[in-house]
Amino acid sequence: MTIFEKSVAGRKGYELPVYDVEELTCEIPQHLVRKEPPMLPEVSEVDVVRHYTDLAMKNYSVDRGFYPLGSCTMKYNPKINEDMAALFTDIHPFQPRETITGAVKLMGHLKELLCEITGTDDMTLQPAAGAHGELTGLLVARAYFEDKGELEKRRKVLVPDSAHGTNPASAAMAGFEVVELKSGEDGCVNLDELKTHLDESVAVIMLTNPNTLGLFEKDILKIAQMAHEVGALLYYDGANLNAIMGRTRPGDMGFDIVHLNLHKTFSTPHGMGGPGSGPIGVKKHLAPYLPVPVVRKTESGYDLDYNLPKSIGMVRSFYGNFLVMVKAYTYILTMGNKGLKHVSDMAVLNANYLRKKLSKLYQVAYDRICMHEFVIDNEEFAKKTGVKTLDIAKRILDYGMHAPTVYFPLIVHEAMMIEPTETESKMTLDKFVEIMEKIYNEAHSDPELVKKAPYTTPIRRLDDVTATKFPVFRFKK
């Protein structure tokens, strides 16, 4: 039942203080005064409590269990991060500079840590999410080429066909022409394919490494060299940074622009879809184009630098999703140098263990050592049993776990993309394998059972086709 249906005229859940200010007459011109109140719920405090408690109980979450969404890095979100963020909730972004020293310093520290981790020279913390970071990075690239007088000719952004959808979308928003690179047979960038597209018309090559198949682009140094030879920039989609910490850095591999997802690698919670935070680090030659303000170390501490005449401007108001930064900062303080390496080591160990275990029944696309995630290809399976990836995903829900990412990357049909993350124990992984074995058997013995799943969830399988065909956008009485 919606909160609107729980509403009763005249009921209320708030109380404002006794009002001791003299009341003036309202001087808003009559035609600009609201006539009908908005239909907001009229409920008591206990109604609010029960409604949202009930909704929360209908959600699966990382705190409930395994959430192996590929490319999403659903790792455990330490509780102390929340406590630390709560210390900064009441400061106004426009407070006088001398009253926000701690907040600015925290951003400064965080930036330095992230520059070190990414191997970049400068950074903006402003972008609110990964895709936002991509857009920012591409706008920086654009400004760079414009400044060099090359924007006219550099129209293209090369994006592998295995890339996240945000990559081409961001490139388009940044005004570039998107050219898709077909992956090679090994799931990696095909250097010949790259060569056919790579010339001075290319502004940027966007890659994530490891790529969305969980494979490390082993030719990355070569690719970087090729890109730089034609004057193009190399962009790193940081969604998959969780795999490589402590061993290599995007900057060291030759990437010029790196975005990070603080809400993935750095353990800030995903909040049902956001807020995230998508800082971008850049090499020195791109620093002048970053959005303002940039946090800078000064002699006496840190400051906000608005004086970047070549800056692309701003990509959102103020400084970004600051509370998310506090959580990421807390996490980095907690993990430290060896801890972050251990994160990647265990993330990759978990993925390979799971890959090996599942490969006994399911077909792993590109079944070799993977990084932090891998992809299962159910095309054959579906042909044989009639049970599709979607059905398997729904059936997993019945067994009390969340499903992996499905139907991505697009280059694998019936894909199931599994990222266990480092915070999951062998016990949990074994449990997942057990579930996948059960479903495998069910698909062969009773496919209809799987095709109608889920059964034990708060609601059965939903009709999203009709939902889009005859959309109901809002509650109406």
Place this chain on the structure above:
Amino acid sequence: MTIFEKSVAGRKGYELPVYDVEELTCEIPQHLVRKEPPMLPEVSEVDVVRHYTDLAMKNYSVDRGFYPLGSCTMKYNPKINEDMAALFTDIHPFQPRETITGAVKLMGHLKELLCEITGTDDMTLQPAAGAHGELTGLLVARAYFEDKGELEKRRKVLVPDSAHGTNPASAAMAGFEVVELKSGEDGCVNLDELKTHLDESVAVIMLTNPNTLGLFEKDILKIAQMAHEVGALLYYDGANLNAIMGRTRPGDMGFDIVHLNLHKTFSTPHGMGGPGSGPIGVKKHLAPYLPVPVVRKTESGYDLDYNLPKSIGMVRSFYGNFLVMVKAYTYILTMGNKGLKHVSDMAVLNANYLRKKLSKLYQVAYDRICMHEFVIDNEEFAKKTGVKTLDIAKRILDYGMHAPTVYFPLIVHEAMMIEPTETESKMTLDKFVEIMEKIYNEAHSDPELVKKAPYTTPIRRLDDVTATKFPVFRFKK
């Protein structure tokens, strides 16, 4: 699965700071040094999170919905109360007096408010729960009679057969002989029955008013007079105070000792069974016997008075469940004078509405205007259908609500004691009635269905007979 079964040797969920103090050798005599570590869980932080998240989801709570446990006053627990209590968690009870001014003042204010609400002259906040308050009150009565030289003769405590089990148990702990008063046909104290027991051998009469049938003892003034005529004291069990606020006070009715359940009437959460808080208020003549320290108003504020030579001593360490007091204090500040009356008005309205609605199908014991609760008598119903009160209770769980108190008061066989409280809306009550109607119909059409309930809960009906016969007290590997 228990947390012990999730344990893996060597796993851990904590980290202590780097230790910079020089380490001495342990000088504990060898035979007093622990040899085998306790079998505590070895789990990571995420294991802890998931274990307790999972357990919490297996609980019903007031925040989830209707919880009509009779005599328990499961009202909504306002969230601000928790926030206010959190402001006092880090003070040590033995801090120097000048560093706990605010805490002592809060206790002073609370005591004054509760004295006014109960119509008593002095009060201790020390008891940790209602039963603890009862014991304290009876010890005070005992000290009073001892002081008067009457303890030898005053051996008896009269307790109606409808009383909470804590009443006779507390009286016994206080060293009195318990005499049960049989209730009259109207469910109230029978004055003739009372007369036959009432003489100078009686120390205390313990009553709750309204009584556990939800009926107001209409002869209360007479009873008080009779008690006082023989020199006995009248004790008020405050479990049911929620019914009468703003209209009458135990002290005004003639009660000499009054305990309150802050965790009932004053909305502090029940925490799965505690902590509660059971202050007792007393009339002037009993004040010298209260446990120490008593909070007292002084010229400059409030202080803790340990100088009560006739005090019974202490009933627990320090000052009581202080955080519970903070919550109750916050609640009283919030509700205020009219608010508290409104609480009782609506609590009684809700009970009568529900009584009236349910009386169409179920037999209400003593079906007349009730106070904040009422009792259903399913004896006939059970005879006719074979479905007992316990079955109905279990079936209610299937429909997503909590069951009322069952098999209490003892004087009604197959009793079902329903206390809706004032925080429930008509919508919720109607929903409960609907459920009770459904169960009524099921009991007649398909009694076996009801007798095997519940079905939708995390676990089916549990075998508590075997559990007590062959008790398993703890987890063993």
Place this chain on the structure above:
Amino acid sequence: MHRYIPHTEEEIKQMLQEIGVSSIDDLFVDVPKTIDGYNIPEGRDEFTVKKIVEGLAKENVHFEPTNVFLGAGVYYHYIPSVVRHMASNPNFVTAYTPYQAEVSQGTLQMLFEYQTMMCELTGMEVANSSMYDGASAFAESLLMATRITGKTKMLVAESINPEYRTVAKTYTKPQGIEIVEIKYDETGRIDLNILRSSLSEEIAAVAVAYPNFFGVIEDLKAVREVIPQNIVFIVVAEPVSLALLEAPGKFGADIVVGEGQSLGVTPNFGGPGIGFFTTLEKHVRKMPGRIIGETKDLEGKKGYVMILQTREQHIRREKATSNICSNQAYIALINAIYLSTMGPQGLKEVAWRSYNNAHVLAKMLEEKGFERIFKGEFFNEFVIRVPDNYREKWHNMVKEGILGPIPVDRVYKTLGPSALACATEVNTKESMKKLVEVMSK
């Protein structure tokens, strides 16, 4: 061994064996080892981390909300305790995008209800489930106007929040969109004459703020009357004000966007807040962002799912309406809880008191010689003329515990020394007196 990472040595061994490699390093053979660890400190325990971060927190100055007269897009309102309590449920906090609808009905229903509330406040037909913030939502509204009209010239009121306009320029430049800023008149509202004369066949959209950055209430009716129907009318609205002001939808707005921070969200040093985005059904397929719709499950039970995903990047890729993926869903939850708690009456009281306090404060300041610069009716903010040394005074107020009206002459240079004062329902008569006193010193 780390408290967040469960692997024991023994388990690592077993797992390596299962994989068929002899060491962790074997898993990284493809990775060029460019570093030997980071040049960052080693990890710390909680106790120590807390000390460090608490130390930083203490370096900031925290003001009593009653003493805050700084708004400019971020507002201090009273937030009922229940909001934080309900929003902190880990089943909201640690869930992700509702990719598996059957185990995400909490998220989905909440967002559906949030969308409904935003439609109600703005008077629009459709809302998405959030954008990053007001500024980026505004920027996206201009991109959307181009998608609707195929045109690339925008008339944007100069009285829209300067940061919003900066962000809009950043976003729109690559699309060849030209933004023409339309000056305000002496009322502080958009200059209708300039607007009228700036109109042409090339124009995609006209955008105003309601109330605008000066706190002045634009006359949406008058603006709409000036603009031809085929031009997209964009309104940047302050949501609390909409409890008092007529909904933009009533004046023919095509897109209403804004910042939702004022609906129960703490200031958070500027982020996270939330951008809201609403429009008309006829434009919905041009809309950016995630939308939740109602549907049924295979037993006919009502449920909620993500709809119209073919507009989005993960399906449409470079042809998507936007690249947005992660949004601010968690803040939408806070908005929804706040609005559920306050209801229509509560929000109206908040709006009215904010309005009234601002007007009382304006009178008090005027009595002390702080003239209001604009004559137009205002909501809860207003621009005053201040002495030349005001900026210094503004810093000095900190010592009195006051966060005063912010100087705005650096962004609106032609105004001369001026400041934007703000009041909400949390300010008291006493705090206003104190402000006036301190400012008059």
Place this chain on the structure above:
Amino acid sequence: MHRYIPHTEEEIKQMLQEIGVSSIDDLFVDVPKTIDGYNIPEGRDEFTVKKIVEGLAKENVHFEPTNVFLGAGVYYHYIPSVVRHMASNPNFVTAYTPYQAEVSQGTLQMLFEYQTMMCELTGMEVANSSMYDGASAFAESLLMATRITGKTKMLVAESINPEYRTVAKTYTKPQGIEIVEIKYDETGRIDLNILRSSLSEEIAAVAVAYPNFFGVIEDLKAVREVIPQNIVFIVVAEPVSLALLEAPGKFGADIVVGEGQSLGVTPNFGGPGIGFFTTLEKHVRKMPGRIIGETKDLEGKKGYVMILQTREQHIRREKATSNICSNQAYIALINAIYLSTMGPQGLKEVAWRSYNNAHVLAKMLEEKGFERIFKGEFFNEFVIRVPDNYREKWHNMVKEGILGPIPVDRVYKTLGPSALACATEVNTKESMKKLVEVMSK
């Protein structure tokens, strides 16, 4: 209309009609109207209530845990963040006694696990699911000893926490129980000679604390050897110390009780804490309090229920083993989460550091002339001889932010000027140096 009470005027009317009365007053005809409202202020909104209570909170002095050297039954230990987060789940906070086991498995399993943990720490066979606090748990242990033995004379070490002994006297007096206090010797341990000579056929129980109020570790083996087997041996234990000290169960304890505050619970101005209560299976039917046991549901699935309820007041009434009904279940949850997080190794580290810090501090103080009064081995507290003006000094330390060793000569008069110093793992070398410096001034 109140935000906590949902009734609208309209609904009240409908409900009265259904009941068949014309007004609310009609429902109260039996109640003698003795007052016309209370003489207390009217209700207030949240904002105002917060201000009042926050005002009171600010009147207390909050000390940095590192600077606290006051124990005496309530200890500052580091509490991992996860404890508060998990314990604040409303499905724990706002549930009641698990009367309906099928919808209370969270509570029941948690308490079953808590019982197991307490058994493990104490080395006993059975634990109940909590008592009010250490003092009342101790008092109840004496009542239980009488139930076991039928005898009423108790030998209680004078070195047991003075408040515990006071509470025990209050509880036991009505039962005609006589408490004989047994003096400590120069080690601070119970004087075994006096104990031996006090033994007789009448004795029900002997009780000592481990470590005792002076921090001194009683030699349980030696004590048990002195006491005949038919006498109930009661040990009041400090649970953190049990990670380092041999479990009392190993020495033949019959009942082990204590205060559980040190297991993850904030000081709370002394309450709520929690009393733990453990014993042997052979005594279980004499035990007070609620016990949770394991069982199966009708499909054979493992589950948990309240067991042995026939001991309890709601069934047994005046013949119950105790009148306890509400207990401290929520604090048991905190204990359980804390112990789950720390594990055996973490708790041992905490115990060791507490021990070591106390011993380092004792050395530092001794070097400055603060002599330890007792020679016996101690855990994390110790009594020192202090100058006559120490009490004044103790108050003065507050200005330095230090909560110093508490004077104990008012309760132990024969000791002369003395104070009880405490250290736990939260104290640092630096803070100890500071204490010593301030004390030596």
